[in-house]
Amino acid sequence: MAAGIVDGTSNQSPDLSRFDTFPKLLALNARNHPDEVALRVKDLGIWHSLTWSGYLARVKAFALGLRRYGIGRGDVVGLIGDNRPDWVCGEIAAHALGAMSLGMYRDALDDEVAYLINHANAKAVFAEDEEQVDKLLGLGERVASVRLIVYSDPRGMRKHDDPRLISVTELIHHGDAMALEFPALWDELVASGRGEDVAVLCTTSGTTANPKLAMLPAGRVIRHCASYLRVDAKGPRDEYVSVLPLPWIMEQVYVLGKALLSRMTVNFVEEPETMMNDFREIGPTFVLFAPRVWEQIAADVRARIMDASPLKRRLYELGMRLGLEALDKGKRSWLADLLLFRALRDRLGFSRLRSAATGGAALGPDTFRFFMAMGVPLRQLYGQTETLGAYTIHTADEVDFDTVGKPFDAGVEVRIDNPDHNGVGEIVTRHPNMFVGYFGGEAAGSADLTDGWMRTGDAGYFDKRGHLVVIDRIKDIATTSRGDRFSPQYIENKLKFSPYVAEAVILGDQREHLAAMICIRFPIVSKFAEKNRISFTTYTDLASRPEVYELLKREVETVNKTLPEAQRIRKFLLLYKELDADDGELTRTRKVRRGVVAEKYGTIIDALYSDRSSIDVDTTIAFQDGTKQRIRTVLTVVDLAPGNTAPASPKRAA
Template sequence: MKQHIIHILKDRVKKYGDREVFRFRRRNEKEYSSLSWNELNKDVDSVSKALIHLGFGYNSKIGIFGDNSPKWSIADYGIMGIRGVVVPFFGTATKEQVKYIVDETEMELMFVGNEEQMEKAKWVSDQTKSLSHIVVFDDDIQLPDKRFKTWAAFIDLAEKVEDDKLKRVFNEVQADDLATIIYTSGTTGEPKGVMLGHDNFIHAFAIHDERLDVTDKDISMCFLPLSHVFERTWSFYMLYKGVVNVLLENPREVIDVLPVIRPTMMCTVPRFFEKTKEGIELEYEKWPKSKQNIFNWSIATGHKYSEYKSRSAKAPVFLQIKKAIADKLVLKKLRGIFGGNIRMMPCSGAAIRPELLKFFHATGLFVNFGYGATETTATVSCFKSDVYNFNSCGTIMPDVEVKLGAENEILVKGKTVFRGYYNKAAETAKVLVDGWYKTGDEGQFAEDGNLVMKDRIKDLFKTSVGKYVSPQKIELLLGQDPYIEQIISIGDNRKYITALIVPTMASLIVYAKEAGLNYTSDEHLVSMVEIKEMMQKRIDMLQKGLASYERIVKFELLHEAFTVDNNAMTSTLKIKRNIIINKYKELIESMY
């Protein structure tokens, strides 16, 4: 399939015309607005023309630093329309992170979203020689100086370029043009720019077509950052399939808007389901025993039904009847949390507890868990719609090869594998060997051939008594406790394992009230002996099945959660292990 993403866009514009392509809500507005395919095409062409007027063209590295919005995607396609290279930034990136990328790519123009992002861009422009043009999506922001343009003023520049000139550029686009450089979120070390071509994305569309059932009647909710390969590739795929994409600027609003939008699909991460189940459990604790029993019976019935479904087997008639009753009593209401129309939710980005997957499948939701990386244009494996194994990351995608190397490292080969790291030939040579991408993840194949991702090889640690330990194994096990919201285990070159635990404060507050505990703050509550003893008992029960050297011997409770805002998590909600360990170094040492 020799195509460019701009070819796809132009073809779909002809097909869908005035039909809706984006739905969005402007900040401080209650009502949703729409953008048609024709309007998208016009705006994309305007961005391309304005960039041509400013002297940009083939291989120009142009940044987008903002939260999800139609303008983000319009800029994305507009840059591609001149054969430029899109360099996205996470909306929460620090000015130092932005500067590093600007310096490495010698970026001259950047689109920014809000005032905070504009101020960071200004600081970077002041510090660097290259960044001289900054276009601000928000037309209401006061601009600092002549380096800055409002979106409206930038779009006006398009009038200075003839249509024929844009057509000549468009006729030159090639399937092997470099489309984007996506900088890894960096849970460890220096960020690396992953180079992906249009051919990588086009091939990703083809293999997803063989695995997924997506039609132009679907509605997708886009709440993960477009700067991440998972949501970006999915959004490109939605364009390819003619799907309405609902762009959510503030991801914290997702649970509130799902019943309004009622999407049929959306990309998710495990943390989303963890937080949703915590909310369900908090409500459950308030119910009378009779209501809890109905809930438990309904979920148990859903479990039995989903077991048949996961084997592509037909459930017995009696179970079908029980499932219909459970649906009316409980399951339909739980699906209503997600809007009630969900057909599929691709999920990736971190490990997920099988019990969590089973719970949501029991409600009738198809959480399509998979494995992938930025370097593989997202998906390497995912569930099939009719057969799936909850203890795995699904089956390998069509036309993708996977094998296990030294230390059972997952190696990936195929047309979706990246070209290399930008300006980092030595780093590229370490991970791209004879066409095989060395993921750095330890894996195995289940008996049914499904891929299982065990842990990050770099995260595995060796205790001072010579035992290798998987932190993911410990953290997934203990993380299922309703009183544990987040956990990070420590033990590298130590005599025993310790942990930093962020308790689920809402549950802890309920427990404290029932136990008659008096406290003055969250910090005071987590420091109380009674709370520590209660948590110790729960941890001891959970880790009975672990080997003695895998068990947590000591732990500390934290009142502050690990978040994106305090730099303890990436924008896709993965724990930054090294940063947390460094931040709490003294507290960790006190446990030894």
């Protein structure tokens, strides 16, 4: 029996050869556990619950309503908006019809949405609210394949009269009418579903170009989730808060696959801004956050300590010191827990956590140690969209900040191709439940498939305990002109442990030394400025202040002390804007698109490696609402070579 997977009252795992689609598992849970809470969502400050029977009824109405509009086998149904029960219901409804679901990031720009819809030839789209509906309607004939747009939030919809537009209420009405007219249709649709049919089109990260659409059969997702649950068991008493974007493969795994198998309760926060408050109200038993979220939480904690009284700051510093010292010995400090960590876990909503994970990118070891010392049972995952998310994980008794653990199933094979003398080579993997190709027959590209083996494009090695160590993308591992190799991502993660650093880009490939372009974490640096009575107007102005440069100089020097001499940052500057996914500088999962950054900031990078102490910038930035702003400022170049003094105060930004 798979731990954490329960089939009804028999306490046996479901027969995955029979229950091989999401609609079949949903029907099973609704039949055996109709009154258990499956989903919970917060709206206007109140938590609303949806039982398994209510979940099934809504999916059934959605599916038959879509059928009324001609959606069927082989079609594609898009979904865009915040994480909500209607997204999940719409996705499973599409699968019940034999259609494929395509999740799109809520903050995707018009061109990105148009590309995905046209590439997939989507016939219907679930658009949560006015913002997403306006985006779709504004595309006009650019998304000619769309013949049905379903919205959940009616606010602001009266101004629209597009014939493709209907509310969820109308869709349910049509679905209920279909159920009365054809009472056996729903059961026939569910029974006809096949596990090997492609159910999910999942976007890849797209670090170098437009994302591809990995084709994922539901049966493979379910079997892979069953393997996952054997090493990270979940059950009906577990609570999960869904905060990562639903188009991401790992959120698909948790909210759909693992939730349907284990019957854990999935909770949806009211707004991204209320996430931590809602999180604390639920008190989840496990959590999955991307590294950027863990980094943000750590930065927020340290920022709040900046505002605390001297006594509280001393208690925090003592608690952290005792906690980290105990962690280094493989222990927990009861005194640190009493002084600091128990209250901190409660404040963050971590008091009930039995399992916590990070994945999607590397998490810096300093951030990892911070949470482990706090008592958060954090483990690192590793995987790709094409491998249905994670396939390695730490065991509870073998957590290592520098590794991603071991394969969690005997069927998962991982090898290192073309290793160098240190054993470092390309990570290559295969297992029985991988994707079946890219939609539209696109070439695999970096995810090269040979005899079922997938080339990940990542460099890594196995340590003496058999743990996989992931260094960086192979194409991103750089070498200075002096022959010293380094991983930009590793150094960037160390910098981002600072509460003042939001993003960093490490440079130095084929250059004499390393340099960094740093984006300040505006909310926290602005708080620093206010406390120190430093006047500023905008992000650009704040990032140009000499006091801020001096603050970041200390942070960079702190990181340099932890690095080998050849990998230390020699020069840095503070960018005049944040790196932004809307500008193509980051992926939607916040990974740096290095090629875009190198091209866009090429002039600044070249100047950074010259003898200049400042760089004049006169450019225009565009905002998501279409407005533009001219930026005129001077970027100060800080040289950290021994003997160099702090630069003169730069000109104020205009």
